[in-house]
Amino acid sequence: MNRNKISAALLILFSASALNASAQNVPASTYNPSWYVAPSVNLLDADARFLGGNDKNGPGAALRFGRAVSQDWDVQLGATYGQAKDKDVGITYKRSTLGADALYMFSRGAFQPFLLGGAGVEFDKVNNNGLGGSASKTAPYLNIGAGLRYAFSDQWSMQADVRRSVGFLGNNSDFGFKRANNTTFGLGLIYTFDKAPAPVVSAPPAPEPRVEAPQPQPAQPRFEKITLSSTQLFGFDSATLRLPQPKLDEIATSLAANSQVNNVVVSGYTDRLGSDKYNLKLSQRRADSVKTYLVNHGVTANRLTAVGKGKANPVVECNEKNRVALIKCLEPNRRVEVEQITVEKQVR
Structure with missing residues (x-):
């Protein structure tokens, strides 16, 4: 998957999310502050430099835990794994991450578009079977992305997202470059452990008394x-x-x-x-x-x-x-x- 396709997919996903929130034309629902678990299957579009300049992608998975901390924000913590191969030259690239993301939620209704940003550490490893060598590096990364969540009920949701990551490998990297650019497409389910609390509704105010003026004086206001x-x-x-x-x-x-x-x-x-x-x-x-x-x-x-x-x-x-x-x-x-x-x- 080339970089143009990645950019187009990111733009389409975010545009669809924003249009969906606008089309609802209703206020957002109250958020559920309970913790949730979010497993997903991923597609890793690897930096071509890990694979000898060949643009390849491969499968992956993620497991995250998160919760809504306000009407507008979620936090997610978790780990991912993905790999990509070039069978023609015998190179395999593997990537694992551990990090945290902050999600800005445009809505808390049925359709919930969001933007995200996060940071963490990644472990990159390349096995070059054709040349008989390998290289690996643990490095910090930053990522941004966008996604769309659909709530089936108060506890079950589906989430699709795309994340663009930059890994800071450093000047002494065995890979021959200082920064790695990877993109991950994810699709998964979300299960919230507790139901949303019932809204607290106060009793309506009592009607004000109608005070009649005493007789024989004129009626008072x-x-x-x-x-x-x-x-x-x-x-x-x-x-x-x-x-x-x-x-x-x-x-x-x-x-x-x-x-x-x-x-x-x-x-x-x-x-x-x-x-x-x-x-x-x-x-x-x-x-x-x-x-x-x-x-x-x-x-x-x-x-x-x-x-x-x-x-x-x-x-x-x-x-x-x-x-x-x-x-x-x-x-x-x-x-x-x-x-x-x-x-x-x-x-x-």
Whole structure:
């Protein structure tokens, strides 16, 4: 397999992974922090200089252990073995490695494209039966790569990846060159030892009491909570208000006519999918957009407070094991209750 084919395969695999994540158009699922084992079969495309200048490839295998350490990152530790032969000249090249990789995960849904980088030590050995000699070297290496993982369930996945490694053999290498460039294509299964923990869902907030004014005095103001669906206010993953907004116009008119009503809180919410940092920022931007709209329609800015609450106060609990089913189950949260804008105002 020549270098052009290697480059093309790397580009195709990563492009397919990125397109797959984009095509899902859904937030990533919550990651499973449990350890997993990942055996694989490999194809080693060896540096041609180990084989007398002949470009050859051969079989190999790998065994890695890993775990997700955050929503965006995995770590993997393990060993690989591969060999390539040129039977015409009687040269056999063998390569073993022991190292660690960090994987940046673009998604935690069913399709999980990723980039990786890592380091370790490799043992290179060449047996030249035609000349009756051999050479070997233990050296450090660095590698980069890309891959795609598909989750069948909460515990079983398949992973395909390609890794480009550079071995630093040094100036005194018996091989006659200082750096070795090897590429490995891998395909394997992943088994996660424990199931993902069930999401913790807090109880919805209790409704605020409606306080009636004592008689015979005039009725005192009471608080009313108005909940607006984010799908009616914004486009997907956007904080720009759709127009027109008759409900917001009604709220603005009411507040403008009742200047004694202060401390009006505009709260933005999202669901639990995706990173906490991103959800908090999105909820804050949406709350700010509603506040700006009300100010532009006659409500004094110092009467309004915009608060982004991220994934707080979820109302639906989903325990599906399959990731695709979990995303489907959480649709009501994203559409109505969780991605919501709540305006609290006093009314008579």
